[in-house]
Amino acid sequence: MLPFRRFIIFRENRKEQIRINRVEMRLLRDTSNPFNLTNERFTDLFRLTKDLVYYLAEELNIHLHQPQRSTAIHPVSAILATLAFYATGTYQRPLGENYFPGVIGAIDGTDVLIERPKQEEHNYINRKGLHSMNVQFICDYDLNILSVNARYAGSSHDSFIWRNSAIQVELQGCFANGDRHSWLLGDSGYPQQP
Known part of the structure; x- marks a missing residue:
């Protein structure tokens, strides 16, 4: 197959993958709640189940500052960002995988x-x-x-x-x-x- 044709086929397959990711990201973006992701996607991103993250948030709650402003980062978001970093060892990979569709x-x-x-x-x-x-x-x-x-x-x-x-x-x-x-x-x- 010619490289140009292979590129076109890849691009068409990628469009479908982008459409699927966009649906997942819309859930995250619209509600700002990663817990709305599918269980499988949630575990892929954070390497823990939703129940385990809820438990972890309850245990860490007394050690975390509660948001005073509406623009403050919610403690659960901070925990999830930390878990994503621990899961991959980098900030760039999760950003590239999840926010550059x-x-x-x-x-x-x-x-x-x-x-x-x-x-x-x-x-x-x-x-x-x-x-x-x-x-x-x-x-x-x-x-x-x-x-x-x-x-x-x-x-x-x-x-x-x-x-x-x-x-x-x-x-x-x-x-x-x-x-x-x-x-x-x-x-x-x-x-x-x-």
Whole structure:
């Protein structure tokens, strides 16, 4: 299957996954109550059952400050944030998994060294002074390669390759047709675009 077609199929499957996550997040967002999540999702996020978290909140209640302002963090929310951190060892992973719906992949370029070409040698010299091709990869969260673009010489910048890629044209078309929930993440070598 062509990489571009595989990318389109992945994006369609991702849309369905986003729709399902959006329903769960709407429950969380609308009521600000993680206890409205399914038991399975709750346990995945916090590594404890709802009953165990209720028990823990009761036990810790005397040690926690009660909120005085309406904008204060509720003690149970503080406990859940702590549990999420203990479950993963990071603040970033839960944030990425739960609050960045729509990320369809990550993009970056890498230099692949080649032998010195006989024609137009100067185009193949990268920023390190070596002969290479700048190969652009797009992969999903599970490191499955969705797209490879190996048409450009080592002197080409990542943003130039992106501007001339079929994937960029496809995503611009999706945005023009109302898709505001598909995101491709890249480093500072890529422009921020709709």
